[in-house]
Each structure stands twice: as structure tokens, then as C-alpha cells.
Amino acid sequence: NAGVTQTPKFxxxxxxxxxxxxxxxxxxxxYMYWYRQDPGMGLRLIHYSVGEGTTAKGEVPDGYNVSRLxxxxxxxxxxxxxxxxxxxxxxxxxxxxxYNEQFFGPGTRLTVL
Amino acid sequence: xxxxxxxxxxxxxxxGRISILNCDYTNSMFxxxxxxxxxxxxxxxFLISISSIKDKNEDGRFTVFLNKSAKHLSLHIVPSQPGDxxxxxxxxIEAGSSNTGKLIFGQGTTxxxxx
Numbered sequence: 001n002a003g004v005t006q007t008p009k010f011x012x013x014x015x016x017x018x019x020x021x022x023x024x025x026x027x028x029x030x031y032m033y034w035y036r037q038d039p040g041m042g043l044r045l046i047h048y049s050v051g052e053g054t055t056a057k058g059e060v061p062d063g064y065n066v067s068r069l070x071x072x073x074x075x076x077x078x079x080x081x082x083x084x085x086x087x088x089x090x091x092x093x094x095x096x097x098x099y100n101e102q103f104f105g106p107g108t109r110l111t112v113l
Numbered sequence: 114x115x116x117x118x119x120x121x122x123x124x125x126x127x128x129g130r131i132s133i134l135n136c137d138y139t140n141s142m143f144x145x146x147x148x149x150x151x152x153x154x155x156x157x158x159f160l161i162s163i164s165s166i167k168d169k170n171e172d173g174r175f176t177v178f179l180n181k182s183a184k185h186l187s188l189h190i191v192p193s194q195p196g197d198x199x200x201x202x203x204x205x206i207e208a209g210s211s212n213t214g215k216l217i218f219g220q221g222t223t224x225x226x227x228x
Binding site for chain 1: 117147149154155156157164216218219220221
């Protein structure tokens, strides 16, 4: 049982390049989330999904797109990377219901030059 | 507008003593609060939580206190151990958000426990 995994762990991009971050969970959770963590800012929600085929915007969605074609996977895309997107990205999943917690992946450190 | 605030970026305590991490919130609709712990190069892991119908929840060395009138919660670690050195995030969920599960996080407090 791997929990939540993220690919890749590290990436360096040049401004304007595109990339996709992959998140996978094996807990059969309905809900999945993408966050970014920046110094002094905590974790901020980018996009989330409440089930296969659904996506919704979070607090800081600009410059990102997501897709949830399969229940176990949640993809985060950057179409044209900017230095402001340099951050650590975390994926999380959640089974739903009250009094439960989100489970996080190990993170992807992205640097945009 | 930061709805969940952790005003102390860092805290240093001696091994064996108590660590107290604080969190304030502004949204009175929050009804469930969680603490996450994060080590460098790892994802956050769930530590302890509390529902708004309680004022205290205890799990081993960790206790969370909730003061709803002050919109304040705190995490107590007794006794503190060097392995507790990590970043601690406070998070809250709004009543009625069970259909999204969206968490609002504070900025985090870095705890250093000195041997």
C-alpha cells in the first residue's frame, strides 16, 4: 500500500516550458487535491477534485490546469511555466466524510528559471 | 485574507520540556481543526485533530486545546523529543465542507527541540 505517490520528485524548467505533475493514490479515495507550499505561506490549494471526471478551482488556480480521468490519478499541468511557479507541490487524497484527514504525497520540488 | 494564522514562525525548546504551538482563526464557520507535521523533503502527515464540539483532545504526548470564544487553538507536546523537530501546520475545515473536504492551512511553525 503505497498511499499517495508523486512523479517527478524534482524538476527544473525554463520560463515558458510546459510540464505535467502526476499524482497517484491507491486508497480508492474520491477526493484529490493539489497544493503549493511557499516560505511563510503555508499550503495553498491550487485545484481539487471530488471524483473521477470532476475538477474545481482552489485558492490559487491561475497558470495551472488539472485532469482526473481516472479515480486514482490527478494530473497538474503547467502550460507555460513562470518563475513565480517555483515552489514545492503536494498532492493529497481524502476518503470523504466528517472527521477524516487528508493524506499527502512526498512532494515535487519545481524550479522555473 | 489569512483565515488561519500561526503567528510564530519558529519555536525552540529543550528536550523534555513542553512545546506549545499556537493557531488563531477568523472564520466562525470552521468546525474541525487538524494539526499536521512535516519533516524536510517529506509530505505533511496528520498528527491530531479536534472537533468544535470539544475543547480538548489528547493522543499520547500530544494534546490539542480549542477555545472557540477566542478562536484559538494550541498544540501541546509533552515531553518534547528531538524527533519532534519539524514544521507544524494548523488547518481548519468549514462546516458543510464535507462535500469538498477543503482545508485551510496556517503558515506553519518550525519547532526545534534541542537535546
